[in-house]
Amino acid sequence: MKARAIVLLDLDYFYCQVEMLRNGLPAERPVAVTQKFLVVTCNYPARSSGVAKLMRTTEAVARCPDLRLIAGEDLTPYREASDEAMQALRAFGPVQRVGLDEFFIDVTAVAEARASAGAWAPGTHARAAVRRATGLTSSAGVAHNKLLAKLAASLHKPDAQTALPASEASAFVAPLPLRALPGVGARSANCVPLRRVGARAAAALHATGCTTVAEAREAGLAALQRALGAAAGRRLAAQCEGACAEPVKESGPPLSVTVEDSFKAAHSVEALRLVLQVLAPDLRRRLADEAASRGASAVEGVRWRHHGTRTMQNPTGERDASVAPRGPLCVSRSCAMPSGASGERGAAAIAAAAEAVLRANLRPPQPSRPPFHLTLLALSATKFARAGGLQAGGLRDAAGSRGAIAGEKGASPQAKQAAAAHRDFRSGYQLGQGSPVVLMSKAEERRDWSEWAWEGGGEEELCGGDEEAGGAEPHDVGPCFPSPRELGARSPSGEAGANEAQEAGSAEAAEAAEAADWGLAGRNHLPTRSEVAPAARGGRESAIEDTATTRECRRHGS
DNA sequence: TGGGGTCCT
DNA sequence: AGGACCC
Numbered sequence A: 001m002k003a004r005a006i007v008l009l010d011l012d013y014f015y016c017q018v019e020m021l022r023n024g025l026p027a028e029r030p031v032a033v034t035q036k037f038l039v040v041t042c043n044y045p046a047r048s049s050g051v052a053k054l055m056r057t058t059e060a061v062a063r064c065p066d067l068r069l070i071a072g073e074d075l076t077p078y079r080e081a082s083d084e085a086m087q088a089l090r091a092f093g094p095v096q097r098v099g100l101d102e103f104f105i106d107v108t109a110v111a112e113a114r115a116s117a118g119a120w121a122p123g124t125h126a127r128a129a130v131r132r133a134t135g136l137t138s139s140a141g142v143a144h145n146k147l148l149a150k151l152a153a154s155l156h157k158p159d160a161q162t163a164l165p166a167s168e169a170s171a172f173v174a175p176l177p178l179r180a181l182p183g184v185g186a187r188s189a190n191c192v193p194l195r196r197v198g199a200r201a202a203a204a205l206h207a208t209g210c211t212t213v214a215e216a217r218e219a220g221l222a223a224l225q226r227a228l229g230a231a232a233g234r235r236l237a238a239q240c241e242g243a244c245a246e247p248v249k250e251s252g253p254p255l256s257v258t259v260e261d262s263f264k265a266a267h268s269v270e271a272l273r274l275v276l277q278v279l280a281p282d283l284r285r286r287l288a289d290e291a292a293s294r295g296a297s298a299v300e301g302v303r304w305r306h307h308g309t310r311t312m313q314n315p316t317g318e319r320d321a322s323v324a325p326r327g328p329l330c331v332s333r334s335c336a337m338p339s340g341a342s343g344e345r346g347a348a349a350i351a352a353a354a355e356a357v358l359r360a361n362l363r364p365p366q367p368s369r370p371p372f373h374l375t376l377l378a379l380s381a382t383k384f385a386r387a388g389g390l391q392a393g394g395l396r397d398a399a400g401s402r403g404a405i406a407g408e409k410g411a412s413p414q415a416k417q418a419a420a421a422h423r424d425f426r427s428g429y430q431l432g433q434g435s436p437v438v439l440m441s442k443a444e445e446r447r448d449w450s451e452w453a454w455e456g457g458g459e460e461e462l463c464g465g466d467e468e469a470g471g472a473e474p475h476d477v478g479p480c481f482p483s484p485r486e487l488g489a490r491s492p493s494g495e496a497g498a499n500e501a502q503e504a505g506s507a508e509a510a511e512a513a514e515a516a517d518w519g520l521a522g523r524n525h526l527p528t529r530s531e532v533a534p535a536a537r538g539g540r541e542s543a544i545e546d547t548a549t550t551r552e553c554r555r556h557g558s
Numbered sequence B: 001t002g003g004g005g006t007c008c009t
Numbered sequence C: 001a002g003g004a005c006c007c
Helices: A014-023 A044-048 A057-063 A076-092 A108-115 A122-134 A146-153 A166-173 A186-196 A199-208 A213-219 A221-228 A230-240 A269-293 A346-361 A398-406 A413-431 A442-454 A500-518 A529-538 A548-557
Strands: A006-011 A031-035 A038-042 A068-071 A095-098 A102-106 A138-143 A161-163 A257-266 A296-306 A330-336 A374-386
Touching: A006 A076, A006 A122, A006 A146, A014 A031, A014 A038, A014 A068, A014 A076, A031 A044, A031 A057, A038 A057, A057 A068, A076 A095, A076 A102, A076 A122, A102 A146, A122 A138, A122 A161, A138 A146, A146 A161, A146 A166, A213 A221, A213 A230, A221 A230, A257 A269, A257 A296, A269 A346, A269 A374, A296 A346, A330 A346, A330 A374
Parallel strands: A031 A068, A138 A161
Antiparallel strands: A006 A102, A006 A138, A031 A038, A095 A102, A257 A374, A296 A330, A296 A374
């Protein structure tokens, strides 16, 4: 395969940074963004006081009394900032969005074009573009594939970047726990050693929690495929060599839109109706926003989660479910999007449709037994039909979607009816620019029913204070990466190494010259062997701890 | 433990 | 429709 240059750009402490910009908060102020009673993101001053992601707000405030808490259940500002960042990045090549705060960019073509001018530092320029567009700092990894770019990005975190040359790939990944590879979740990581090796070794590995890339490598392709299946096994084997052929898949408009809310308990349809009164307007608004740019119709789905034991016989989540096999954690059912969903009364139409779905699937509470106990309700729109011009990345065409909506194909009466509804829906949205639907402020709505749902009220409180700055970044300045030669833009990728220093020097100079234009110094970290392994180990939450990894690192690393 | 997303089965 | 993964 032709050499590529891939950037993974990660917006730093994303929700939190957005809120700091919106509220004009000083950099040194510890800030956390919460959802319900959890801290979902916090800035570095907060982290240095011991606040961490997914920590309870009570714990966070105990550790950092000056912590400013900002409610982040409404993702709108983050979605908007993410969209702006993504737009800025499109100038560099196809962009794939991962969540709201990460982007893969295939910068190969731009890098090749720039190579004739000497050198180009994609990570630096992509980050500068994002910062100009949004004011947000970011971190980046630059490499020849998505895997390495992703792993590299975590090595130097706030407002920095790391380039990982292909020559380092194999040694770089060897000591990593399998769990550190993107795509390897708890499930796969546990299942590999357990199926591959004998029970004794499996127990030992499981006890240490150590399951490294190097070990999986030794197991071989066949063993991995036996454990994970043909496709996943092959992919994992490649990843264990630092290889990843997966292309940057350009993200288009979303394939689904969902709004959801979680709560302690809903025991009645009346209670659910209160939640629906919040969710339905949200969904309608989101669809209107989508349709304003592309026009689309959709099928509506309702999903809910219940508390306590689930059973297949009891999909409605009765609390009292006795001894019974485990069932799905979430139940979802769908129906056709009501044709009035885009109109003035769209929210009401959506809410009514959703309520009908719930009524049909939730057994009504009976005096003799405890009622159902739901803890989450979601509304989602899926299976969009394309109405306007096709944008890159992923809308089905209208014919396919009409078939899906009608549940059959061809020009059956149902299909025609669905097509008519589709047009109605679409034109409604397209015309719905200044929609007269007026909704209560989301925050107030949330607070209102939250008090009910939580039986105790919300818990956030703000704290006053001021404080201490974080330190300056230690920056290594390395050569530009990828070099023109690595991309094969100038000379055939023959011998390597001899001109490395010279090329690096000229690259640095060219980069410095360009950097002035962008108002940002060009800096690429090039990880040394000694810093790579420890940093990579720490980069992946709590799944990683042990000492055996260090041994593996030494064994394979030198 | 949130509020989202995508892809695979 | 459910589950795995991602953030």
